[in-house]
Amino acid sequence: MQGIRKLIASAAALLCVPALAIAQDAPIKIGVVSFLSGPAAGPFGVPARNAAEIMFEMINAGKVPAPYATKGLGGAKMQMSLVDESGGTTTQVTEFRNLVQRDNVDLVIGYISSGSCLGIAPVAEELKKLTVFFDCGTPRIFEERDYKYVFRTASTATMDSVGAALYVKDLKPNAKMIAGVNQNYAWGQDSWGDFELAMQQIIPGIKVATSQMPKLFAGQYNAEISTLLSSKADVIHSSFWDGDLEAFILQAGPRGLFKRSTVILTTGETAMYKLAAKIPDGVVIGARGPYGPYAPDNELNKWFSATFEDRYGVPPNYAAYQMAQAILGTKAAWEKAQAANGGKRPSQDQVIAAFENLTFVSPAGEVKMTNGKGHQAITGTAYGVTKKVGGKMTIDKIKRYPAEKVNPPDGVKAADWIKSGFKK
Amino acid sequence: MTSDRTPRILGAILVVLLAAGPFVPQWAIFLITIALAKGLVVLGLLILLRCGLVSFGQALYYCIGAYTAGMLGRLFEVDGVLTLMLAGMVVAAVTAYVLGFLLARYRGIFFGLLSLAVSMILYGLLVKSETLGSSDGFNVLPSTLFGIRPADEWVRYAVLVVASVVAFVAALLVHRYLKTPLGSLAPAIKDNEIRVEYMGASARYAIHVNYVIAAALAGLGGGLAATTVGHIDPEMAYWTTSGEFIFITILAGTGSVIAPFLGALIFGIIQTVAFDISPNTWQMVLGGALLAVIVFLPTGLWSLFRRRRAT
């Protein structure tokens, strides 16, 4: 049995081989965790894994444009240990410990689900292992406590909701009534909660017609669509993702929901190209940051989207961008630390010191690690509406919001910040 | 009459665990500790399965145990690991006592499905509780043992010691219980309830008692899992979690109180190996393993040991 042999082998390794000084160019083992099965695999997990594969390969080959043209991390090759994020928190904590203590990875990049992130963060701290979250959205991680070893290179979900609210004001300043349809679990509840709060601040007196909360992966939304149609809301907010999002679009389209109300799909970008034919013009599309169609027109982005599309046949979606961003952030921090260390391989503490408050560029533009005491990134965001040009899906009326306008200042909880009218 | 070797084997396992603990790699300690926590739940399912009952909702009590432990820490800053576990056990047992009046009337698939429905209602309630972190759950405070928090590199070992001792005591008590007239009634209930009644025993009462014991064990396991993993979420009550426990029960077999812990450990190893060697198709490996056990070892992994002992 391979498991037992592996168990014995690693036990022996742990007992007999004391931690030797690591050679300068020994490969850097990086645990990469992403959904490879279940409903989150298609829209997020697999594109993110694909992005990781491209980035690892290209970085190791030194083919990434400036400022990331050096090979590997400061010359050392990156080596991937891939793990599926499915199976629940207990499984994930177990696998995280295996990565760190059995496979001896140097750092871990991963986690899409907020539940995973909340569960992993304290363990990363306990095991003193640098861990970079690339996608999960909950603001609770750095609101609830401080971390030394945990970083997140993507903005929190607060940004999506606040950005959506700001865009509503810009697009439909006279909106009187809003409605929501969100999945009944933390992500959906928080997204709607923040959006509702933000709307009340931005357009005082706005009313909530109905807030639909179907079960996650319900798949059949006729009744919800009926209530939304009857509600006559000016704006409908949805943070649905993947299968649910697509089913919702497919079912709501023929019933005229998109014509009756302005619909905001905060993660709509993942479905935008696939369902181009089913999404009418004028639907507000979010990408959880300046990713995909909202990514800036710079060399890095051109290279990334072209390389990704070349390899996988589809443009990278926001999960792929976020993964690339996390890897590049790590590379930036690592090499900054190495430079400070006189060109020698940096220790983990040195990498962490370099990572804190780092500002780096990714295909999505500038990323500032200013929140969570220098561990939480803020980025700008953008929203726009769909518009078909010659049968091809494009985004029109793009509005960009700078990072500081859609993210709370460091040390302020998202909900407090919104309630205070975005001050404090 | 053969003498009863189970207590001695249990004792030997405990000694080995405690003695070898400091030399076992940390990740393996964690794997073992989680196996012990799940093993406690499965020990309860073993009692029910001996009565012919399969609960598709045992995760209910696992989750109650975990949330009790987590909330005591969150609300009252209780951090004694034994207090947390015992509290989880008591709350689970009391809940089971109340629900038992309803569930002890059910048999076969209906028992399973009703317990499933109840656990899913708890899942729904927890997902709706935004103050408890909804589906994301929340972190459990780092716990202490008799007020002491061991040094970082000894924390895992300390948790293992607590888990091993608790599991040892639980296994011993259940072993003894199964030999009492009430505990030994289980196979009779499974075989022929009419005869049980006409012998002057109440199958419903026996099932109620067993149900409470099983829930108490699940609560204990949940409390242990919560303090070990450090994070709890409503998925602990989801039907897939119950499914995993049943999976381990069948994998282990009902031959001995040692089997659940062994089964849980082997399940943990299969799962982690499957994650490791085929991250994209680990479900297939898991399903294949279950199928193989059912086909080739109809009475569970435990039959391997029994056969060896007989020769």
Place this chain on the structure above:
Amino acid sequence: MAAILDAKGLNKSFGAVTAASDINAAIEQDSVVGLIGTNGAGKTTFINMITGYLKPDRGRIHYEGRDITDLAPRDITRIGICRSFQIPQLYSSLTAYENMLMGLGVVMRNAGVGGFFSRGRPNVPGHGRPAEEVADAILERFGLVEYRDKNAQVLPGGVRKLLDIALTMAAKPKILLLDEPTSGVSAEEKFVIMEMIMKAVRAEGATVLFVEHDMEVVSRFAQRVLAFYDGRIIADGSPDTVLSDREVKRFVVGGELHRLDEKQGAANA
């Protein structure tokens, strides 16, 4: 002698089928009573009502002066009324010996013996010996020693029947109701088996009611006979009187051949 068991005015119907109508029977202590009648005549319904499996629509049952009509089967068993079954009710995955231990375990539990905190091997109340010894003794009395370690489900039909009756011995019954103890047994063996059963049972001093279709067996072992027909008792008395009764001859003894299987389903349910 006073009646140990007294059934008064029992009625029971299942939809349109009347399974018992105005059954009155007072059973004296230490007597051996044979119940005869065609299938569906109401014998098993009578036993089911006494042992609490069925509740009569009307009428009461008293045992040692106490009303037991509304008690559950297990409570009726606990106060000393035990029964065997037409189709043996055994723990089929256990051996004969384990079946016995199970029965003895229940007796111990009901008496509060052998619980979680007890030590050693306590005696079974009423038997004065540990359960393991009592089990072997009862198996021996019923001639089941050679089947001791065989699973109940592989035992031959007649042996299953004996084990079914042996199981009732665990509780030291004061009244024993045997539902067709010799059904499925060849005519020659019937006497041997009844002899063994009666000896074992009477040694414990139990009052016995037994259902039997073979009139020779009935007249040999019963001191009193109750003849059932169509849910009623049509004759009650010594074997000689009852078996020579005209109605009994017509409806029971003669009818045996014709009425087999009729109404069986409903009345027995």
Place this chain on the structure above:
Amino acid sequence: MQELVAVVIDGIIYSAWLFIAAVGLTLIYGVMKIINVTHGSFYALGAYAAASITGALLAHGMPPMLSYAVLLGSALLVAIVVGPLIERGILRFMYVKDEVVILLITYALFLILEDVIKLIWGVDPYYISEPYGLLGSFDVADLTYPTYNLILVGVAIVCGAGLAWTLTKTRTGKLLVAVIHDTEVSRAMGINVDRFYVVTFTFGSLLAAIGGAFTAPTVSVVPGLGVEVIVLSFAVVVIGGLGSLPGAALGAVIVGLVRSATIHYLPQAELFVIYFVMAMVLAFRPRGLFSIAEARKI
């Protein structure tokens, strides 16, 4: 009033979907006494096959109106290929085992099939939305509904009525009822029970696959599609009474209407309403609304 109309229509559409998804489960349980978790796999397989085959044919210029036949054909293909494979290849060796163990075997098969689906179709979603929009839509009470929903209701009625007719009016159906009633006696009477098992399993799987195939146009076909259906159909079938055809219909209608009413009037409770109904029904009718009578015990 207008809202009430919407509640009823939404409820009926959902009930129809539930019924198609669940009825195969009750059929297989009724005949074989198997709680068949692979039901979810067949649902997913049906959806994947329908989406990919219909999509491919449409891309090759098939007249769109034929796509409804292709949906059905895809379901048939799945059921005929995979159904007998599982029943003859694995399940038939397992019938001697406990009900619960067989359930676990189907669970193991479900896990394996989940990955098989992933290996065949990958993790990217499949769409086949043409049949959904093809028939236009109708308006009721100021609300627009695609006419396709009527097809769903029609398929449900055809499945239910067809099954009822087969069971009560045909020779095969009557023999099947005999098998349901008592497998051993049927075997003794010379009924080829084995063949009934294959046919039943395949037919039950076909119903699941039809459920998936006809749902495919309204959703995106993604991994994990079958998981949700399993517990949902269990709930429906248990509420109605395991093994009962009218029970499955009533269960679907109750769940459909209750869910629809909840969404309209108390959207926060949608998450547990189905389990709540299930627990309530079981608490008062321990074997569901239409339970099959138990055989005599003593």
